[in-house]
Amino acid sequence: MYNIVSLAFKYLFIFIIYFFMFSIIRLIYLDIKGMGLNTYNKSTYLKLINQKDTLPFKIKEVYPIDKDVTIGRSNQNNICIKDPYISKQHMRIVEDEGDFYLEDLNSANGTFVNGDRVMDVVKLKNGDSIRLGQIEFLFVNRK
């Protein structure tokens, strides 16, 4: 009796172990796949130019831009970057009739678009570089 059950079970054991591994690999696959999807689907985003490793604070490679995005050091902003050279409310990007405008919110160290300091509002076009604090973004707008 025991021998028969044991013989049957050895196949079952192997089957379940592999099934288990399959399920974990599937979950890991979904995990990896999910990471890239929500950011790269957007046609408008800010891309980090700096080497990510050189910055001492947490930052993502890509930030998607919706209708209205504020950037700053405080947690109330849509994009919160803990760079000490960025003001609490540093700048915002607004969409108006398909165009994107960058507005500096009286930041202490300023925002620079293609090297020029933003005094009031600047219209952004695809490929502009935006520098604030220690970081530099590339503005991408594929529309």
Place this chain on the structure above:
Amino acid sequence: MNKKLISYRVPRNLLVLVDLMAIFLLFIHNAENPDKFTLITGVSLVFIIYISNFILLKISSGDHYIFLIVTMLITLGIIMIYRIDPNLGAKQVVWVSAGIVAFFITYVIVKKIKDWDKWLKFYVIASMILFIFTLIFGQRIGGAKNWIKIGRFSFQPSEIIKLLFIFFVASYYTNQKKYNLDKKGGYKLFLVVYGFIGFLFLQKDLGAAAVFYLIFLSIQYVYEEDRKLILYNVFLAFVGALASYFIFDHVKIRIETWIDPWKYIDNKGYQITQSLFAIASGGFFGTGVGLGHPDFIPAVHTDFIFSAICEEMGIFAGIAVMMLFLILVYRGFKIAFSQENLFFRIVAFGISAMFGFQAFIIFGGVIKMIPLTGITLPFISYGGSSMIASFIALGILQVASEELDTEGEEENEQRA
């Protein structure tokens, strides 16, 4: 309902299924006199595994797969150990429970305290004290003098020192700029690391020495700026290995039995040949749990557990165990990649390297691919200190898998 319970979407239910099958099997095994002891051990194991997986899902935002993989490894290990010796199996269940408690405690403590990278000296001093303690009070079990006995319990300090060692190397490379002012920091690190390895040599614990060395080499390979130090390291290890072959008798024996175990089958090569016989007699699907003779191999419940699994559950189960370790190490590296905090990044890398090397050395040893050294297979072998230390390491890895915000808010305010 039934379909939902056993689905590939919920791996932890599959785990329970394996456990239930194993209990059922054990029950038929003793059909004439069913004993309560077996039942209680088995059921408590299922509960511990299921509940801890469930709790982890609730409290941790990090990686949930490493714990699942580990519980699968533990399940396979316990089935095998219980089959070899029910008393040891029951004890192993106790050790696993203690390990899981240690896992959660480590998780909370490591997460709470922020300054792990600043205690470099503490790690060195603590490990040196443990080493000296082992040398004075150590007991000799199986060639190496690496056990401390306190009352009825004995434990292996080198398991704990392994973790302290990873922390030490990580805290050095986190503050590399600070310690490397005179460009000689790398050499000082060298000196301390070889001090560690020297102590292990004094204990004749060469398997552990190999693991320490390999962990150090991999961390150094990734983070050392002075590349020629890596070459020195490889060269020194080569010299050390050669010297130990001529100095230590048991290293010589291990090498001889590795090259030709059949010549010494009646004494020195008995263990390794029995292991090879066991793996061969299992075939692809094994003899079935309880139908083989893994007890012919000496020390089958610790070092040679892998041969026992291969014999009774088949080569396929053996490959599965290897693949589970592969996924575990892969997950560890993935955690290291996505961790922003440099210290925990190095620690995660070191710990996954530790699991990987330890598994590789003992897998390779029992299948006669590399010379055999007696170290435990993490999470599968019988043994309290190894189990608890592995779970502590896993707890640290779990912390490292979360996003840690160690940037002080106030510091930024002042500089702005």
